[in-house]
Amino acid sequence: MTVTVDPALAGDARRERRFFLSLSLPALFIVGLAAILPILWIIRQSFLTTGGEYTVANYSKVLSSGLTWSALVTTLELSLGTLAICILLGTPLALALASARPRVANLLMAFVMLPLWTAILVRTYGWLVLLRRDGLINAALTGSGLTAEPLPLVYNFTGTLIGMVHYMLPLFLLPVYAAMRDIDPNLIRAAASMGATLGQVIRTVIMPLSAGGIFSGSVIVLIYSIGFFITPAVLGGGKVNPLSTRIERALSTFQDWGSASVLGILLLVLMALIGVMLLAARRLLAQNTVAASHA
Amino acid sequence: MLEAYPQNRLARIVLWSFAALVMAFLMLPTLVVVPLSFSASNLLEFPPHAYSLRWYENFFGSATWMAALRTSLILGTLTALIAVPFALLACISMNRLGGKTAASIQGILLTPSVTPGILLAIGLFFVLAAQRLVGTLFGVLVGHVVLAVPVACIVLLPALARFDWNQVQAARSLGADWARAVGGIIVPQLQLSLLSATLMAFLTSLDESVISIFIASGRNSTMPKLMFLSLRDQIDPTIAAISTLWTAIVVVVVVIVALRQKA
Numbered sequence A: 001m002t003v004t005v006d007p008a009l010a011g012d013a014r015r016e017r018r019f020f021l022s023l024s025l026p027a028l029f030i031v032g033l034a035a036i037l038p039i040l041w042i043i044r045q046s047f048l049t050t051g052g053e054y055t056v057a058n059y060s061k062v063l064s065s066g067l068t069w070s071a072l073v074t075t076l077e078l079s080l081g082t083l084a085i086c087i088l089l090g091t092p093l094a095l096a097l098a099s100a101r102p103r104v105a106n107l108l109m110a111f112v113m114l115p116l117w118t119a120i121l122v123r124t125y126g127w128l129v130l131l132r133r134d135g136l137i138n139a140a141l142t143g144s145g146l147t148a149e150p151l152p153l154v155y156n157f158t159g160t161l162i163g164m165v166h167y168m169l170p171l172f173l174l175p176v177y178a179a180m181r182d183i184d185p186n187l188i189r190a191a192a193s194m195g196a197t198l199g200q201v202i203r204t205v206i207m208p209l210s211a212g213g214i215f216s217g218s219v220i221v222l223i224y225s226i227g228f229f230i231t232p233a234v235l236g237g238g239k240v241n242p243l244s245t246r247i248e249r250a251l252s253t254f255q256d257w258g259s260a261s262v263l264g265i266l267l268l269v270l271m272a273l274i275g276v277m278l279l280a281a282r283r284l285l286a287q288n289t290v291a292a293s294h295a
Numbered sequence B: 001m002l003e004a005y006p007q008n009r010l011a012r013i014v015l016w017s018f019a020a021l022v023m024a025f026l027m028l029p030t031l032v033v034v035p036l037s038f039s040a041s042n043l044l045e046f047p048p049h050a051y052s053l054r055w056y057e058n059f060f061g062s063a064t065w066m067a068a069l070r071t072s073l074i075l076g077t078l079t080a081l082i083a084v085p086f087a088l089l090a091c092i093s094m095n096r097l098g099g100k101t102a103a104s105i106q107g108i109l110l111t112p113s114v115t116p117g118i119l120l121a122i123g124l125f126f127v128l129a130a131q132r133l134v135g136t137l138f139g140v141l142v143g144h145v146v147l148a149v150p151v152a153c154i155v156l157l158p159a160l161a162r163f164d165w166n167q168v169q170a171a172r173s174l175g176a177d178w179a180r181a182v183g184g185i186i187v188p189q190l191q192l193s194l195l196s197a198t199l200m201a202f203l204t205s206l207d208e209s210v211i212s213i214f215i216a217s218g219r220n221s222t223m224p225k226l227m228f229l230s231l232r233d234q235i236d237p238t239i240a241a242i243s244t245l246w247t248a249i250v251v252v253v254v255v256i257v258a259l260r261q262k263a
Helices: A009-025 A025-045 A057-063 A068-097 A102-112 A120-131 A136-143 A157-181 A185-193 A198-226 A230-235 A245-251 A259-294 B009-037 B052-059 B065-096 B099-114 B117-130 B136-162 B166-173 B178-189 B191-207 B208-216 B223-233 B237-262
Strands: none
Touching: A009 B065, A025 A136, A025 A259, A025 B065, A025 B099, A025 B117, A025 B136, A057 A259, A068 A102, A068 A245, A068 A259, A068 B009, A102 B009, A120 A136, A120 A157, A120 A230, A120 A245, A120 B178, A120 B223, A120 B237, A157 A198, A157 A230, A157 B136, A185 B117, A198 A259, A198 B136, A230 A245, A230 B223, A230 B237, A245 A259, A245 B117, A259 B065, A259 B117, A259 B223, B009 B136, B009 B237, B052 B237, B065 B099, B065 B178, B065 B223, B099 B136, B117 B136, B117 B208, B117 B237, B166 B178, B178 B191, B178 B223, B191 B208, B191 B237, B208 B223, B223 B237
């Protein structure tokens, strides 16, 4: 049976759809103007000389520089290092919080989220106070006689990594904690009643069921780490230079818009590559989960 | 969750000690600045030997910091006032359209929050430079609005999903125009979510640093930009006072949002 629609009503529906679509226009316009146009402008700028003529000289200059490649390596080292430490610190913390009573867990989560709500520069300042040569941690270490000399904890790779892990850990924790909270406790009781040890339960029940959360958390950490600027700029003390601080230096110190744009494009390409790899990883993860549930 | 394993006390103690250390790591840098801000000394001593309010006086007595505070508060307010209505309209649109159209709109609106800040900042810098708008309040505002829109959408979209659209249909069939229906029905019912969205948009702007560092300058410098510059040069306990005040404000805002949502 075919339903004949009154043409007037169909017209109304179309008009209503157009109206609802138009409600998105202000928000879409601002995103177009202040996010998409700027990215396209970076691409354009990367092909321009200072005089405004088209050139590929910016690319040959940036790509032939050893600094660029060391910046790429530093970017990857910082991002992957941050991710690895987040997984090591965040997964056990999420497990502890998920196993606590809901009231306790909610209260502790509020404390864990405190850094997320603290301004990034406030936290960076806090780390400077703690990690400097005459900072609190070194004062405690030398004061107690654990080390004779103050340790170089900041204005280097270590300090940058500490600051970045501190920024990313709450972001990583949220999806992992949510995934672990959603695990049906009966599954764990069932496994326990059939003689599984705690280690076996963690390995064969809890970890597979929180893999999705760990994956989401890792994606978030990577997305934010790749272009992270404030922490390397302050805690790196000029000695740790991923792509982001190179871009700033090219633009602010050298007024070299061409090089800054090419470095920006490299950052975009790196994001895209990681995006593709993550999509592939997710497909693999989904297949494994399906295979495991059929086994 | 692990109550089926009461006999594994040792494992539990190890797990919780580890968790406590990680939580201490997370809270340490925020908490450590509080006592320092009340120190009487120029040095960063911990715990301070004598206490004073001199760093707070320093902050409130400094014309530069006060100008930056004013800029940041104006920017935050304007950002929230622009971003929240834009986000509300877009969320109504996505809620009604549904399906692939809504998903594509959402995808576009979320791009700014997954794009590295440094890329948005230099791109915006180039665009504004072409219009000779670098250093203006307008330039920074545009950058902050584009970051606040996705934040507001994340709060408003689930709230609209719980909203019963039939009420709007009823109002419309009784002769209310769209403005009346949105202002008289949707806004009052989403009051709490709109308040949360406004505060989150305000905080997004207040904390935004990368765009400010590149676009804001001179009289229009924001608090994060000034803090960034002074952290690079030298460490002054004035920053500890600012940090303490800032964190106190943020905690108050977050507690208000949390209590409101519970009520």
